[in-house]
Amino acid sequence: MRSLTEQDIRNSFINCSKGEAKRLAVPRDLAERPWDDLDFLGWRDPGAPDRSYLVAERDDRLVGVALRFQAAQRGFLHRSMCSVCLTTHPGGGVTLMAARKAGSAGREGNSVGLYMCTDLACSLYVRGRKVPESGARFEESLTTEQQIARTTGNLSAFIGKLYT
Template identity: 55%
Template sequence: MRAITERDLRSCFVNCSKGDAKRLNLPKDFTQAPWDDLDFLGWRDHKAPDRAFLVAETGDRLTGIALRFASAPGKARGFNSTSLCSFCQTVHTGGGVALMSARRSGDAGKRGDSVGQYLCADLACSLYVRGKKQTLLGDAHNDGVPLEEKVARIRANLDTFVASVLA
C-alpha cells in the first residue's frame, strides 16, 4: 500500500459522515505504518473499543470503511477455541477473530443495511501473512501457501468486502 496522509485518510470514508471521519482517532503509529507490508490500513479505535476502521486502495482511489464490533472483542470465545479470519485465513485462538460489521454506503446504509465479516480483531492481516506478526499459535497453522498467493487472497477478499459495502 502506498503511504497516505491524514487528509487523504479522513476524506476517503464511504460509510460515515464527513464529521465522523474528521473526528475519528487515527492509529497511534500512523506516521510509522509499515506501508510496504500493508495490503490495507486497519486499526481499532483506542478510545472506543467497539469501533475499527479500514482504508484500502481500490483501483486508483482510497476507500475508507468504518466498522463496528458485533460483540465485545475478545469476550465471545474461550482460549481453547480457534477462529479463522475471512480476509487472510489466519487461525487465532480466543478473541483473535471478531465479527465486524460495516454500514453500507449511500441509501442502503441510511436504511440500516450492513455487511459483516469475521476478521483479525487487530486488523493486522497483512502482517500475519508476511510473518511480521504471529498469533498465539505461532506457526502451528501455517498452510504452506506461498506469500504471493496469500497476498492475492487478502486482496480478493478485501475487494469483495469493499464492493459489498459500496453496493
C-alpha cells in the same frame, strides 16, 4: 500500500458522514507504519472499544470503512479463522466486524459483516511479520505472493458488498 496522511484517511470513508470521518480517531504513528508490508491500514479506536477502521486501495482510489464489533471475548480454547487472511486465532483474536453500507442503503440501516483478525494485522500475518497468539499459521502450498493476492481479493470483495 503507499503511506497515507491523516487527510487522505479522513477523505476516504464511504460509510460514514464527513462529520463522523472528521471526528474519528486516526492513528498517531502513521510515519512508523510498515507501509511496504501493508495491503490496507487497519486500526482500533482507542476511545471506543467497539469500533475499528480500515483504509484500502481499490480501483486506484482509497476506500475507508468504519467497522463495529462486539467487544465480548470468547474462551481461550475456542479458535476462529479470519475470512480475509485465513489466519486462525484463539479466543477473541477473530471478531465479526460489521460495516454500514454506503449511500442510502447504509442510511436505512443495512450492513455487511465479515470475520476478521481483531487487530486488523492480516497483512503482517500473511507475510510472517507477526505471529498469531497460537504461535503459527497453518502451512499452505500457496506462495506468499499468492496468499497476499487472496487476502487483497477477499478484502476487495467485502468492500464491494458495501456498494451494492
